[in-house]
Amino acid sequence: MTAAHAARPVVWSIAGTDSGGGAGLSADQRAADAFGVHLCPVVAAVTAQNSLAVTRIEPVSPLALEAQLQALADDLPPQVVKTGLLGGVEHVRLVAHWIDRLRRRHPVALVVDPVLAASTGAAFADASMLAAYRELLLPRATLITPNRREAAALLGQPEAGLAGLPTQALELRRRGAQAVCITGGDAADLDGRVLDLMATEQADGWLAAPRIATEHHHGSGCTFATSAAAALALGFVPADAVVLAKMATGHALRHGHPAGAGRGPVRATSGFAADASLLPWLSWGASPTFAPPGEPDAPRASLDLYAIVDSAARAEQVLAAGARTLQLRIKTPAAPDAAWQAALRTALQRSIAAAREAGARLFVNDHWQLAAELGAFGVHLGQEDLLALGDDGRARLRASGLALGISSHSLWELARARSMAPCYVACGPVWPTLTKAMPWRPQGLDNLAWWCAMAGLPVVAIGGILTPEQVEAAARCGADGVCAVRVLGDDPARVLPQLQRALQAGRQAATPSPVPALPHPSLAASVAPPPS
Structure with a gap:
């Protein structure tokens, strides 16, 4: 068959x-x-x-x-x-x-x-x-x-x-x-x-x-x-x-x-699933609270190649290589002490200063209050972190003036991210990734194209991007930004121009990637319980 x-x-x-x-x-x-x-x-x-x-x-x-x-x-x-x-x-x-x-x-x-x-x-x-x-x-x-x-x-x-x-x-x-x-x-x-x-x-x-x-x-x-x-x-x-x-x-x-004299069928x-106006919003809790209607807080220009780094030194390195959008992702240890807090502050200050000097946009992963205090351009948060903030915390985040990026892996997460009117939503993992363990199936280029067509705001492709060909393919799907982590290697100055050329080639492709009539599932459905 x-x-x-x-x-x-x-x-x-x-x-x-x-x-x-x-x-x-x-x-x-x-x-x-x-x-x-x-x-x-x-x-x-x-x-x-x-x-x-x-x-x-x-x-x-x-x-x-x-x-x-x-x-x-x-x-x-x-x-x-x-x-x-x-x-x-x-x-x-x-x-x-x-x-x-x-x-x-x-x-x-x-x-x-x-x-x-x-x-x-x-x-x-x-x-x-x-x-x-x-x-x-x-x-x-x-x-x-x-x-x-x-x-x-x-x-x-x-x-x-x-x-x-x-x-x-x-x-x-x-x-x-x-x-x-x-x-x-x-x-x-x-x-x-x-x-x-x-x-x-x-x-x-x-x-x-x-x-x-x-x-x-x-x-x-x-x-x-x-x-x-x-x-x-x-x-x-x-x-x-x-x-x-x-x-x-x-x-x-x-x-x-109409069919008959009464209410018709x-x-x-x-x-239906290719009509972006039908994608709903999902609240973050028991209160039906949604961001005010209107345009999202969009960046001034496309996010383009979106470098993710784990230290101030690495941030300075990729900025010197030409990156103009980057995320500083420093993981919090199980028991953060005063020395770690001081080192985090120093790393953020140094990275924010380097990004400002280069005319780049720096998103800080997770540490939004410190990022706001130190004047970062934006912050990137996962959905569990946003849920943990509660209604009051999310309201303070929106009032901070930080540009906000939100991770999404499924339809309900995309619907929920829209309720914060972020400046972008990340779609991932597009390809299998070893960067971190997660339950999500790869989105593939079909789901990425669907995200880009349906989200109503900029979409960043993330996960398993290891070659210029993948960057070009993601750009053909309509991605506003394409994340680069391991693909940057030890010498970003050599690799970054190749990736940027691939990004532009994807955007200028005569035939963009088609948008599927339906996305595919990104999480394995649980098995129904056996009869009692």
Whole structure:
């Protein structure tokens, strides 16, 4: 079988039909097609509905549901199972049984969209159904995607405001769901932005994107859940899957159209992930705080060749060789003493002075308060360091006037970095690197090109860059800067001109690197737990 004809990942959607073609399995199919996965539509209920109302719901018999699952199990085993409208408690029990059965064979993710009521007002779940969700599906769920009313109903609590949603999300995780995204498309805006609350093993926070003004939003919840399921099937971890689901749903809303006298359906199509305006912002914590809108604090000129050095002497050496952007990265020991602190201050003072004399921009890695005190141009921080600062610390950093660079390795980290409006975001590792141990897979040139097209701010390529050819390739992807560490060698004055020529050749290439329709996963997805 050739790569062009390789089997697509399989997603089972166990949900209801919609005779009006808007929601349920109709919307699921469109979302699956947008991601290029194969959807197996398993009918749990038949609904009689149009764009105005649901007039009848007819659950299929448990035997009919069992027969569909049995027919698929050997021929089309799923990577992901997604549930939508289920016809009753027996259906929930049957789904739980099949998830356990499938997981005895191989890892299978479960995405639960708890469809408890229609947007037209029709109720689909009673108290016994809610209890079945809590007892049987939450403990098996890889991801659940309730809206705010559904999250409250699952917990048996009143609907919460923004301040109470993080607690509800954590409680849903405590009850067994590995990841939670409480969607907010049907709730009030924050400064014109729609907020979804994400709580996952990888990251917590608010995903924000501009509200799309449309009357035609039928099937948006189904689209979100199936998009997340499709992303999981492609190998993305839940936090990245939720970012892609938000993008796909925004795209689908933009393509909603009238069909009948009421609210028309949304329409997800391929290409959604190449639209930079759909990439959301992710907050840094429980508070939905984002940088003020507007242009990022961009440097005066391109970052170009971005040298990373570990001492003042090395900084002076690469500046003398012609580097005009550099980062001073001095690692903090496990127990820094007064002598080390004094040596750090001296190294920063010496490097800042050398950069100022050369007309270069010096970013200091990590030590932002000392960098601000001594007058450095900027600071580079990893995301764990920024998280540790808290809201107050990040506000002080922004007020310091330092140009800020932020590392990013995944979609959720890119979305989170954007919330600080940095002067650049680093994409890495582009190639395998031995500079430091990390769990991330290489981004490759495809993801680098995607980052450069989607970030909305300058992107610096970092990781495993050892040759001029790699510098040229990174520049062809649109990188504003290309990091040079080991490639500079012992004689930067000899190597640097070659690298600069390669950078310019990449920027002037007649055919820039293509931007992929979807990035590839940069972190290995965790294996679903075995059945209890």
